[in-house]
Amino acid sequence: MKYFNYCAIFLFIFLPIKIYGAPMQALIIFSGEELGNLEPCGCYEGQIGGISRRHTFINSFVKQKNIILPVSLGDLSKGYGRQEEIKTEILGRAMQEMGYVLHSLGEKDVETGPQLLSYLSQVNNTTFLASNVKIIAPFPMKVHQYVLKEYSHSEYSFKIAFLSILSKSFSSASIANYVNIYEPVQALKPLIKRLHDKVNIIVLLSHTPKEESIEIAKFFPEIDLIITGHDIEDPQDSIIYVNNIPIVSPGKGGKYIGIARYSIQRNATKRMSVDIIPLDRKYKDSEKMKLLLEEYQRMLKEEDLLSKVSQVSLPDGLAYAGSSACGICHKMIYDHWSKTAHGVSYETLVYSGHQYDPECIKCHTTGYGYVSGFLNYEENQNLINVGCESCHGAGSFHIRNVNETSYSLTDENICETCHDSEHSPGFERNEYWRRIVHPEETLTNLPKVMK
Known part of the structure; x- marks a missing residue:
């Protein structure tokens, strides 16, 4: 009986601390620069990537009841034409199913034209993010300068802000009449000043060459994480730290997925790890994404795109x-x-x-x-x-x-x-x-x- 009483006292005192004091995790999952790659083409063994495996990867964390924040760096398609438009629509629907909280605009996205972006923002409820980009078009579409997410619990309060920039070097004559791209540092200054003391984490999606992201990290030590491009072939070996800010890339072609883990306990937030993971056969194909890919092929057939080639x-x-x-x-x-x-x-x-x-x-x-x-x-x-x-x-x-x-x-x-x-x-x-x-x-x- 005495042993039982001791156990009861121990559980009463220490178990609540174990349960309610255990740190929650915030998982920032990032992809980008798919360039129209929906799935491995199957031309050779060992190919990696694809939305089916990505969906499975993201779903593996859902049951853990952590804060999951999938974000996209930009460039869903790689060019012009009806097939690229269909791919962009399919990728938009895939991201909606995967619970993406935002899509940062890349130059390829902007080049598809405001009509398609407006369509995605309305049909797929896509939240577009671009802190230094203004689209001038007579279509119902909103581009956010920043996205703020807030989560509250009896044991913690967590706020995270997402910012996004597009390099001015990616501006072109084809978009000049409806897109203004402002100098990134000048666009970020007032936003970071406004957000710095109000959030736990600031994440910048930097759709720029890596060299520009490095300069941004030197200029803004308030940033906690920079997700960057551009055209990085081997993202696993490209992670660097500037002012203790991780600068990471998901690579291109949808072959890899990035994940940054943060622990949250009361009002303290701490970075645990940042990893880039290849989407290989370890991740089984999601049934929902397989159905979406089949629909994509049906759309190509129904529109007879084969016969419409120049x-x-x-x-x-x-x-x-x-x-x-x-x-x-x-x-x-x-x-x-x-x-x-x-x-x-x-x-x-x-x-x-x-x-x-x-x-x-x-x-x-x-x-x-x-x-x-x-x-x-x-x-x-x-x-x-x-x-x-x-x-x-x-x-x-x-x-x-x-x-x-x-x-x-x-x-x-x-x-x-x-x-x-x-x-x-x-x-x-x-x-x-x-x-x-x-x-x-x-x-x-x-x-x-x-x-």
């Missing part, structure tokens, strides 16, 4: 004929080609459901983007897959002049049109050539028409 004219009246036309005379080579990865490249898109995606189709068919090249499956079944003319060029002249041997020459630089660092980082020409090189023809194995 087609470049070929020189000297050349035209694509298709690999089956080549196979009439070069049967041995054709049979060999059909068993290579090039010979089934279109089927890989059908299997993954990406056969209506212009960005994928250009490297899985023959002549896409050129007059007489692949346009859609219904009209150009003879041009599916990476065919003979993908390497040798349009073959109509050669078919009419079969004894013209110069056509067989190829430029090895053509390979790198598709086998680039993004889709084929391990590309080594000699090794890859060995996999697809076709048999040599001699006078003894050529068809009679060629002799």
Whole structure:
């Protein structure tokens, strides 16, 4: 009985401190510069990134009942055109589902035009942040100079302010008539002065080259965290500290996710860690994001974006004929080609459901983007897959002049049109050539028409 009483006294005195005095965590989760990358394209094993894995990563913290603050550094898309607009819409919906509290404007976002930004702000309730940017447009849209979030509990009070800047070096003639970009330091001075004594943490989303972010950190020691860009390939190795301010980047392409952890206990806030994490296979694909990605592919199909691509004219009246036309005379080579990865490249898109995606189709068919090249499956079944003319060029002249041997020459630089660092980082020409090189023809194995 005495033992029981001692235990009861111990629990009564110490347990409340353990429960109610335990520090809460504020998690600032940051991404940015997706540049239209919704998911790994699947061109090689080991690709990282994508909104499905990102959603799973963020959701892993939700059940812990911490303060979770996902924010975006900017640049959802990478350029112009209808496909980029659709991607921006999909990414906006994805961020809404993931609970993003704001999106900092990057130069690519601004270049998409005020109409699309207005659409996102209304349909997806996107909170746009830009402390030194003013958009002049007759559309219902608000760009915040700062975003303030406040959380109260019986044991703590926590306030965090987010600021954002866009480098003046990213200004261009295409946006000058509806966007004003002000000098970042002058724009930040009154805001930081107003917020410094009223919040626990000030976070700056600095859509600038890293060098500019470093100068900002030197000028404003009141800032607690700077999330920066621009075009940083390996964000895990790029974290630096200036005046004890972490300057970090989520990289580009949506491949990594950043997380800054702060402990909150009563009125004290302390930085615990800042990490950049690759979104690899450890994070399973979110079912909600998979459905959103399927909808994206349906939108591409329904709008028939494949057939709406601008087609470049070929020189000297050349035209694509298709690999089956080549196979009439070069049967041995054709049979060999059909068993290579090039010979089934279109089927890989059908299997993954990406056969209506212009960005994928250009490297899985023959002549896409050129007059007489692949346009859609219904009209150009003879041009599916990476065919003979993908390497040798349009073959109509050669078919009419079969004894013209110069056509067989190829430029090895053509390979790198598709086998680039993004889709084929391990590309080594000699090794890859060995996999697809076709048999040599001699006078003894050529068809009679060629002799």
